[in-house]
Amino acid sequence: MDSLISAASVIAAGLSIGLAAIGPGIGQGQAAGAAVEGIARQPEAENQIRGTLLLSLAFMEALTIYGLVVALSLLFANPFTS
Amino acid sequence: MYLSNLMNTSLLLSGIEVGVHYYWDIAGFSVHGQVFMVMWFVIFLLLGASLLGTSKLQRIPEGWQNFMELVLDFTTEIARNQLGESFYRPWVPFISTLFLFIFGCNWAGALIPWKLINLPEGELAAPTNDINTTIALSLLVSVFYFYGGLRKKGLGYFKRYIQPTPILLPINILEDFTKPLSLSFRLFGNVLADELTISVLTLLVPLIIPLPIMGLGIFASSVQALIFSTLAAAYITEAVE
16 A cells, blocks of 8 residues: 555544544533533433433434544545555 | 554454455355344344244233333334324334344344354454444335335325425435435444444453443443434434324
């Protein structure tokens, strides 16, 4: 494999997962904080809040996972190498 | 590939294998055999559980029947929460099957020590860590929500594309492609990420340290099954409402 392509792929893989983690990280923090606030206000709604929180956390996590898929395809199934 | 060769050297305690498959040639198609084996295992497990649960039906359930009714209640609840009281009943089998199959696949990959069985190439793992499986499942969801919508409204179903305004037509059409894409990538990425994290951690520290991550992986994979079936139900709701 061309060493330049492999070096660029490794850097890009690291960047793609790292950058993709920033936004969802902030979003998940806010969502979890709001959920804790909601539980503190209304402890009896805890189960419902937990269910909604988990579902929305998984949605946000999906964004990072897309970055991971890109990183993995760069590392293991790179289309630019023959 | 240089990288995957590096990862597969015998120097490492636990190889990380992505994109290495045990190919079977069936009627001109080459298929990923390791996926099929685990998938058949899961299918037989689910079939066995449901046969065992329904073989001696009693009015007051006991033992295995009790457990299966609990499971069915849970999956029915997923369908009912999304589809609403009046539509949910015909979709319960589909949603339940999706949930149980994905759940079974994820947990079969996480809980059973497949490493003990050696394959000539590739390794046995959760079938959902192969993108072909997840794409097949999500295309199934696409087919079913089209079927549901067409059956409910006939050709009037396509009016949905120009609502609320015809300007949104391209976006509405695009949505039909992004739905299966995001469904399949989410499941595939999550399952693969769990397995990769565990293998990287066992590579660094083989004892004890990976255990909490394994626990997290088991939890996350059950949540993924829940999310896949919830989203399938939500897409069907959008189509039939």
